[in-house]
Amino acid sequence: MNRLEVVDKLPFGFYLDGSQVERILLPNGSAPADCEVGNMVDVFIYHDSEDRIIATSKIPLAFVNEVAVLKAKSLTSVGAFLDWGLEKDLLVPFSEQERPMSEGLEYVVYVFEDPETGRLAASTKLRDFLSEDGHDLETGKKADLIICGRTDMGYKAVINGTHLGLIFKDEVFKPLRIGQKTQGYVKRVREDGKIDLCFQFHSERARKELTDLIIDDLIAHDGLSTLTDKSPPDEITQRFGASKNAYKKALGSLFKQKRILIEKNKITLVK
Numbered sequence: 001m002n003r004l005e006v007v008d009k010l011p012f013g014f015y016l017d018g019s020q021v022e023r024i025l026l027p028n029g030s031a032p033a034d035c036e037v038g039n040m041v042d043v044f045i046y047h048d049s050e051d052r053i054i055a056t057s058k059i060p061l062a063f064v065n066e067v068a069v070l071k072a073k074s075l076t077s078v079g080a081f082l083d084w085g086l087e088k089d090l091l092v093p094f095s096e097q098e099r100p101m102s103e104g105l106e107y108v109v110y111v112f113e114d115p116e117t118g119r120l121a122a123s124t125k126l127r128d129f130l131s132e133d134g135h136d137l138e139t140g141k142k143a144d145l146i147i148c149g150r151t152d153m154g155y156k157a158v159i160n161g162t163h164l165g166l167i168f169k170d171e172v173f174k175p176l177r178i179g180q181k182t183q184g185y186v187k188r189v190r191e192d193g194k195i196d197l198c199f200q201f202h203s204e205r206a207r208k209e210l211t212d213l214i215i216d217d218l219i220a221h222d223g224l225s226t227l228t229d230k231s232p233p234d235e236i237t238q239r240f241g242a243s244k245n246a247y248k249k250a251l252g253s254l255f256k257q258k259r260i261l262i263e264k265n266k267i268t269l270v271k
Helices: 204-220 235-240 244-255
Strands: 004-012 013-017 023-027 040-047 055-056 067-075 077-083 090-093 106-113 119-122 142-150 155-161 165-167 181-189 195-200 260-262 267-269
Touching: 004 023, 023 040, 090 106, 119 195, 119 204, 155 195, 204 235, 204 244, 235 244, 244 260
Parallel strands: 023 055, 090 119, 165 195
Antiparallel strands: 004 013, 004 040, 013 023, 040 055, 067 077, 067 106, 077 090, 106 119, 142 155, 142 181, 155 165, 181 195, 260 267
């Protein structure tokens, strides 16, 4: 966003002092209701459909060098156009599409400025813009995630708008969809820099809290539970708010401590 001075008023809008690019048009439909000559206005600058530099007081759904979830409004001979909250839609050229896009669907995209034309565009080829090397990330750190893809191993996610990581299947204990915004943790950074993510960071404290919950649950049910390490993940999550993988590790720890007996169809508290 830019704060610019209104220097002239015309029937179709206002002119702003654009300094290096001279005067910039702010059309009536994009101007604040109380806009007058001499006012300072906060505006977003972009190219309109006729390639003119133009201003708007509307705030786009994404800025340059940001990741966003945007809906495809139309498909044309040059690419897909996304709704990003402005009069002119945002183009995803065919060359920037990971796979062919469909009208009406939402996509996780990266917004960039074309260095040759100065125009703004978007890309679904996130690997070209985001880092997959996590050596600069802190293990165990909470992160904002955007689910951006699915693989045989799990789900790919954008991390804090700057990196790409993977959530393995056994770390997923709730329904996920492409474009979903959620929070998670940097579980591990592998030797090759690849980033593993999780929804629960398995610290010593977290593990103890889960084992305590399991013992309390057994006591409340007369020392018996039919929720085993073979039970469906959603049943485990509903009762303990934990992933199946975390639950299995907690059961293993309690078994080693000889606090429980694990059988095929039940867990028994050792008295």
